[in-house]
Amino acid sequence: MRSAVALFLVLAALWLLNSGHYGPLMLFFCVGSCLFVVVLSRRMGVADEEGMPVHLALRAAAYLPWLLKEIVVSNIDVAKRVLRPGKLRISPRIIETPTTQHSDLGRVIFANSITLTPGTISIQVRGSHITVHALADEVADGLLGGEMDRRVTRLEGPAR
Amino acid sequence: MAPQLAVILLWAFLVAGSIFLLIGGIGLLRMPDFYSRIHPAGITDTLGAWLVLIGLMFASASWLVTVKLVMLLIFLFITSPLSSHALAKAAYLRGLRPMLGHQLEREAADD
Amino acid sequence: MMGAFAAATAALLVCMAMTLVRSILGPTVFDRVLAVNSFGTKTVLLIAVYGFLSGRPEFLDLALVYALMNFIGTIAVMKFTRFNDLAGMEENDEEVY
Numbered sequence: 001m002r003s004a005v006a007l008f009l010v011l012a013a014l015w016l017l018n019s020g021h022y023g024p025l026m027l028f029f030c031v032g033s034c035l036f037v038v039v040l041s042r043r044m045g046v047a048d049e050e051g052m053p054v055h056l057a058l059r060a061a062a063y064l065p066w067l068l069k070e071i072v073v074s075n076i077d078v079a080k081r082v083l084r085p086g087k088l089r090i091s092p093r094i095i096e097t098p099t100t101q102h103s104d105l106g107r108v109i110f111a112n113s114i115t116l117t118p119g120t121i122s123i124q125v126r127g128s129h130i131t132v133h134a135l136a137d138e139v140a141d142g143l144l145g146g147e148m149d150r151r152v153t154r155l156e157g158p159a160r
Numbered sequence: 161m162a163p164q165l166a167v168i169l170l171w172a173f174l175v176a177g178s179i180f181l182l183i184g185g186i187g188l189l190r191m192p193d194f195y196s197r198i199h200p201a202g203i204t205d206t207l208g209a210w211l212v213l214i215g216l217m218f219a220s221a222s223w224l225v226t227v228k229l230v231m232l233l234i235f236l237f238i239t240s241p242l243s244s245h246a247l248a249k250a251a252y253l254r255g256l257r258p259m260l261g262h263q264l265e266r267e268a269a270d271d
Numbered sequence: 272m273m274g275a276f277a278a279a280t281a282a283l284l285v286c287m288a289m290t291l292v293r294s295i296l297g298p299t300v301f302d303r304v305l306a307v308n309s310f311g312t313k314t315v316l317l318i319a320v321y322g323f324l325s326g327r328p329e330f331l332d333l334a335l336v337y338a339l340m341n342f343i344g345t346i347a348v349m350k351f352t353r354f355n356d357l358a359g360m361e362e363n364d365e366e367v368y
Binding site: 014017018020071072075078079082083088090091092093094111112115116118119121122123124131133135137 | 180183186187190191192193195196198199200202203206207224227228231237240241242244245248249252253258259260261
């Protein structure tokens, strides 16, 4: 139920911000269409904790700044490798990184974080391992060090 | 915010964003194989696009425009890793094998 | 202020030209789709920046719609190259390849 309410609020906010018209008829349309979409999502079974992870909001506020910092650092690293004149300083590797998350949502967040940081791309999630393409040895070792994995597991919270 | 400061920030963010966009473009041309080309494309999608969009926020006249820029930002944040991953996985399952480090060294030795 | 928009527009156009070169060179179909996807992201930015350059920030609505279409388009093309079918199911992928 909490997810459905959150979905309704997000949809209504999107509608109101994008329309710019606030007459009574338009507001009626807004509420009507948002309710319709919420009912459809509930019937499809996507308005659940996985689709609207509101319970993560607080811990995500702690994770996002670290992720953004990580993205900026790895962007600069890859940019340096691209701009280096002469032979490219890359040695691509395929690695299997273990995951310690207990839910699919946690693994999706981890795989997406890997892809968001340039230098590493998640190719495949299989069981509790993610196949990753890394641009260089140092980048691969950084990921295998497991700090991102630990932080995503902390973001995910205790198993229920 | 003082107007001069907004203009300075606008210039700074737009120029920095443009530089990262260009680096992404150069990388897309320079990298040796498909998988290594996804990384510079990621630079364009993340830092390049974000810096340009944040820069535009300093020039927006009304808060509705700012909100739309934030929406674009969030949308790019969510979709760019998804499409990169879809591409990589499709290529991997189709049997396209990445060029690995030792192959690159062998090629360099052949030259 | 207009100078900043003009500079960003020029950088974007140069960058889009480079992406086009990659999409023409290939060599695999995935390189081309990657280039087209990247081209789409830059188009979104170009629409946004050009909206400010011409003093019409309403262009941002177009940019939002274009971002949505670009994402859906990439996913659709990838699904098609993987299953030769837009209705392919995720469960089948181990069996197909």
